[in-house]
Amino acid sequence: xxxxYPAVLSALLFCTGLYGVLARRNAILxxxxxxxxxxxxxxNLVAFDVYLSKAARDTLHSGQALTLFTIxxxxxxxxxxxxxxxxxxxxxxxxxxxxxxDAAEGHGDDSDxxxxxxxxxxxxxxxxxxx
Amino acid sequence: xxxxxxxxxxxxxxxxxxxxPTGVEITFLLIGLVTFGAxxxxxTTRQLVHAALWLVVALGGLAVEYLLLTAEFIAWMQVLxxxxxxxxxLLFGLMLTKAPIGRSPDADSGNRWAALLVxxxxxxxxxxxxxxxxxxxxxxxxxxxxxSTRVTGAGLFQNWVLPFEALSVLLxxxxxxxxxxxxxxxxxxxxxxxxxxxxxxxxxxARDGQRPAEEGKH
Numbered sequence: 001x002x003x004x005y006p007a008v009l010s011a012l013l014f015c016t017g018l019y020g021v022l023a024r025r026n027a028i029l030x031x032x033x034x035x036x037x038x039x040x041x042x043x044n045l046v047a048f049d050v051y052l053s054k055a056a057r058d059t060l061h062s063g064q065a066l067t068l069f070t071i072x073x074x075x076x077x078x079x080x081x082x083x084x085x086x087x088x089x090x091x092x093x094x095x096x097x098x099x100x101x102d103a104a105e106g107h108g109d110d111s112d113x114x115x116x117x118x119x120x121x122x123x124x125x126x127x128x129x130x131x
Numbered sequence: 132x133x134x135x136x137x138x139x140x141x142x143x144x145x146x147x148x149x150x151x152p153t154g155v156e157i158t159f160l161l162i163g164l165v166t167f168g169a170x171x172x173x174x175t176t177r178q179l180v181h182a183a184l185w186l187v188v189a190l191g192g193l194a195v196e197y198l199l200l201t202a203e204f205i206a207w208m209q210v211l212x213x214x215x216x217x218x219x220x221l222l223f224g225l226m227l228t229k230a231p232i233g234r235s236p237d238a239d240s241g242n243r244w245a246a247l248l249v250x251x252x253x254x255x256x257x258x259x260x261x262x263x264x265x266x267x268x269x270x271x272x273x274x275x276x277x278x279s280t281r282v283t284g285a286g287l288f289q290n291w292v293l294p295f296e297a298l299s300v301l302l303x304x305x306x307x308x309x310x311x312x313x314x315x316x317x318x319x320x321x322x323x324x325x326x327x328x329x330x331x332x333x334x335x336x337a338r339d340g341q342r343p344a345e346e347g348k349h
Contacts, residue, residue, distance in 0.1 A: 016174055025240040043196060050270055082220060
């Protein structure tokens with residue numbers, strides 16, 4: 001098989017995920033796009049591992065081992081990411097990432113300003129309680 | 132293209148043939164088109180639940196591509212972990228954050244045209260470089276499978292044991308972290324809930340009050 005086929009497909013999938021990460025507003029959809037980017041990298045790793053396992057002599061099958069590690073790390077990442085998104089949703093009532101602007105500079109007329117200044121107080125208390 | 136390049140690619144083409152793709156290549160191309168189309172729909176659709184379901188198609192297509200590349204174990208891991216658990220987790224997340232069923236017009240943020248520009252530029256650069264670099268490289272798919280369970284297991288447990296164990300520690304840490312993050316503190320629970328509900332209502336009221344003003348500004 002021509003090596004350019006999997007390489008081009010993985011480049012296109014990576015750029016699709018890049019567009020999703022930059023353009024989506026819901027935090028969970030951003031996480032989905034991150035999964036697409038990780039899968040593009042996995043396809044590249046597998047394709048080059050199969051290519052090198054025939055072309056070179058001793059490759060330790062590093063591409064496939066790294067692919068398995070990436071899959072496991074992606075599972076951990078999606079668990080932690082969803083926990084964070086749910087905590088933010090519980091405190092703020094929204095999961096749209098462009099409404100979470102409390103750390104932005106000079107956000108005097110932001111729409112979430114009043115709610116943000118209120119809900120930072122229970123947020124701090126919660127941090128103390130869990131610590 | 133320099134003459135030596137031309138000679139090399141001509142020799143490679145004589146060996147493999149540019150214009151006579153094999154059956155595996157045709158299958159890979161078709162499945163790749165389905166995968167790419169599903170990924171595109173998944174990042175552009177305005178129905179949030181449909182985005183997760185199109186992601187299933189994209190990830191399943193990638194599993195078939197792994198099978199075509201003779202990486203069987205990775206393919207079944209892809210089906211088990213991604214399609215089986217990650218997408219289900221994403222759907223749970225969508226339901227728990229009360230994602231709207233049906234079309235939501237504000238699924239894309241305001242900078243989507245800048246995002247499109249960045250993505251198209253990155254795709255053009257990457258595809259150009261990759262095609263130029265691997266024009267004369269072929270994967271040899273004959274012989275024993277490069278990724279059968281036997282080969283992958285032997286490689287994993289002969290050469291990659293320490294990273295494998297470190298990964299299990301990482302998974303344990305992620306498990307504990309997710310539990311800590313999603314647990315409510317018991318003592319402050321009731322008051323917290325009331326205050327968070329009040330803040331959320333306030334935020335909603337502020338947003339609804341703000342929106343006509345913003346529309347008036349435009």
